[in-house]
Amino acid sequence: MFKPKPGSTIAVRMYCQGFGDCFLVAVQDGGSVKHLVIDCGIHKNCKNKEERMREVVASIRKETGGKLAALAITHEHYDHVMGFEFAKDEWNKFTKIDEIWAGWTENEDDPDTKRIRQLGKDALRIAETALHHMPAFSLRREEIESIFASTGDDVRAARDFAIQLGKQKGATIEYFEPMGLPSEPRGEGHSPAPSPKQAIKFGDLHLVVLGPPRGEKLAKMEKSSEMFLRARSNLDSMSNFLGLNAAPASDYLDRLRQELGLPRSGEGEDQYQPFDSQFRFSATDPRWDLMPPDERIQLRYRSEPWRAIDDAWVADAADLALNTDGITNNTSLAFALIDGAGKSYLFVGDAQIGNWQSWGEKSYPVNGQSIGIDQILGNVAFYKVGHHASHNATMKSSLHKMPSSNLVSMVTVETGFYKSIPKAPLMDELKRRGPVQRMDEASSAQAPFVASTTISQWTQRPLYVEVHL
């Protein structure tokens, strides 16, 4: 049984299956112990994904006796949820799950969720369509595919399975709203913030849900976050493009246009055109022949292919893919567990800056006391580093508020996946503040980290690394 060592209140175990998140947390519960699993995923480009994940989940089942107090799903990305699918059989052998923790962003009946998902869905479809039907797009096929590898129908199915699993094993499903009360009193006539919540008890600790944001803060994130803005704009230009381009005509495109509320090929083109039809000339327009030869600019245009701009819009599709990816990261469930001494243990999924920014300017009632985000950050004893330590998933000003020594961090990262993940300056800053454990350095784990003696035959490194705090 996995439990905190005597004198510790919490134990955190990072599984080392490969680029992706799967954490097992054990907390003291008056003499007894409660288990929490956070995410179960692995990057698409890892080898032997099924075998690796089955090994991990079997280990979790053994260490928990098949009983979980909670299962947290931070967000719907391949490297955070596909393990549910790959190790389905193992998961089905669990006997009890008390709670499923997810952000409100996982509740598909929620209008905000619907809206954000629609954006992602449209984006995905448009980029996919472009990928498959527009020859110019193939220039950047590899780049786009690597991004879209993190999402898709199989990822959705894996997440759905996890929630169904919870229901089967008797869990209540918590779609968490961010907790806390607005710290500034509102003026008269304003209704109070929606459903402020007290921190809830989890074993001997308290759970404070920080994000994803909601209400005004959500609006602020959507309005100010560059990826939301960019994605919208990319989407505009891309859907305009598809709305106009009848060729290549295909059932697929027509169906897509219908879903996006665009006219069918050949219909209603005029509404998207910036100028009257008299100004619009096709390449083979018979009117060209009636004009003086030097006015036939299409000839000049075609004579210098290196200057052609037929595929300039392709860049928009790539941006769209990228920004959609960021949006999903920002729907991450971010939370802190806070112990009796006020120490906090921070798990942020892949939350990017917009999510982090929403945590401030309010107070969190914990165990009868009201604390602010600065206090929570100032007392972080453990940090699950956001988004594999990429450059924009740990807000600098927040990191600077965390303790300058003895900060214990874990990073689910392997090199060779992305050029600048992990981000070197961020890793340096973390190391200045305390011990840091990377997944791919499990075999050389040093105190306070302890690596498993079991070496995985699939990764050739310890199955997990844990720390007791």
Place this chain on the structure above:
Amino acid sequence: MASQKSQPKLENHPPIPAYAAPPYRELKVFAVDPSLALKVEALEVATTTLSVRWEDYQAPGPIGEYLEVIDIDPASRCYYPPVNLTRPEVLANSGLDPSEGDPRFHQQMVYAVAMKTIQSFESALGRRIHWASRRVNPMKLVEPLESVLDKKKSLEARKAEDEYYEYIPHLRIYPHALRGRNAYYDPLRKSLLFGYFPADADAQGSAISGGLVFTALSFDIVAHETTHAILDGLQRRFIEPTNPDVLAFHEAFADIVALFQHFTMPDLLEYQIAKARGDLETENVLAQLATQFGEGLGKHGALRDAIGKIETVDGKKQWQRKHPDPTELASTPEAHARGGILVSAVFDAFLEIYKHRTADLLRLASDGSGVLRPGAIAPDLVKRLAEEAAKVSKHVLSICIRALDYCPPIDITFGEYLRAILTADIELVPNDRFGYRVAFVHAFRKWGIFPKEARTLGVQTLLWSRLGGQIDWSRFAAKHQTWLERFSKVVKRNMNRYSVTMSREEVWEWSKDVRWDLLELFDEFVESHGDEALEIFGIERERPGSVNEYKLEVHSARPSFRIPVDANTPPGIDLVIQLTQKALVQPDDLDDVTTAARTESAFLFRGGSTVIYDVERSEFKYVIRKRIKSKTRRARQRDFREGSLNLEDLYFERFGDQFRMLHSELGEL
């Protein structure tokens, strides 16, 4: 051909009287963008007529000497027929009337505004501008890292490599290239791409939700993008982001040129001066950029503002005057925001000079108090103030442009730009009667911009130091007399071949010859006097055959004319020579890469200097050095590389996309 046929030889008769080509062609444009035409009180100044240098077009488009406008809209899958500016209907009307609904007017406007921008540069520099050459083979903006490792090449082989660079006569302009909130200069296509988009649902001010916003109809955006292209032609390495200032400088400079174009339109200027009662420190369109674009994005007001910002006061959004904060620079890494600080500094310098030069007018108009009575100010005063503003803005813009010749060839910083501004100006105007240089130093200091190495911030200490003052020049001159004489001969020979009547392509070819002549001379000097080459010219001895051989390149050579503004200063010609070298550097210890095997994590690092050579006096005046072995710069570039990766860098690495990403849909053109 036609003229020969129609003119049989008439001996003993004078020729048939000819018509002289007019100096200018008048073309109508929107003075700011279409948004102003929706305001009743501004209707009279919403459009203006630009005087564009007369040229005979190669074809409608227009396709002239510098620009070719090709109006294809791939997203709409159509071409728009080109405007023919030579038709009598168009000529007699000063071009087509401003209209959002006629793409031919859009073509006319991008052409006219881009030409006007080119003219600003040529009048400041006294020479013709060139577009950046195109590297044909391999078709890459920057050579691949491996080529740094090439074995030492013979001069002939290096000359052959130079032929990879192709002369680009025309900057191409696509007025409707994209459906999107973007417009950018594409250094690979040597083209400006303008987008259009429907205004946001929460569009502000004059923008109508869903109404189309054309970036090609924004005077500011066209001037800004054209400036990017001109700057790239002048300083090709300024698109290599080696420190946080480089791309910010590109943005700031493009904004500065666009802003000061406002002051070239007398009607708009007088209207604003009347409205602001002469006080240009209040909210006014002269200091703002891309109003309609900003409002179309749902922003409150213009995209950028040199002197103010929108702040929420008591729940209401209000314009507030920006106050200089010397600490802001350190905490502002993003290129546009950082560039905005430089723009504000330059604009504040302009305002200070304007206030200084108009104080007498205000005293005259206020019975000596200098405080105007409330209410509208007299039309005569408006006119005089506008004249002063126009004059000062022209001077300030010229100073900013001329400073480009005094910048290092690579790795520019804001502080170095300040030094370049001051030095370029003192070369032209030795005594600073109106306090221009003091105003620049003052404004820059308030915004926290000064060179790191500066010990004091007086004008004199900030000037680049004359070569004579730095070393024992006479000893050097005596020792290397023969080399200096040969240098002088080569320069004079080449300058004698230079003429203002040469075509731009001939000048480009000329410059290529000069570069190779000078390379031979420098190569020889560096080879035999390595220590002095380093001390004086800031260049390291070449090391043939090693991994890092510091191959020397004469990056550019161009004449810089000093056309004096007062009678006491003689005119003159300088030759501006840019020398560059490159190395592969190991990020951990910042040493040179020594074996080919260690190049994977290495980064490309450049050194070099700008040499200003007085042609008539055969004298090296300034050498602005950036040494290739500088550990400080190496560390700075490494740290910047590691700390500055943008969103897209997470997944891709593409060079040359800086402008597209910078000018992305965020509303940062």
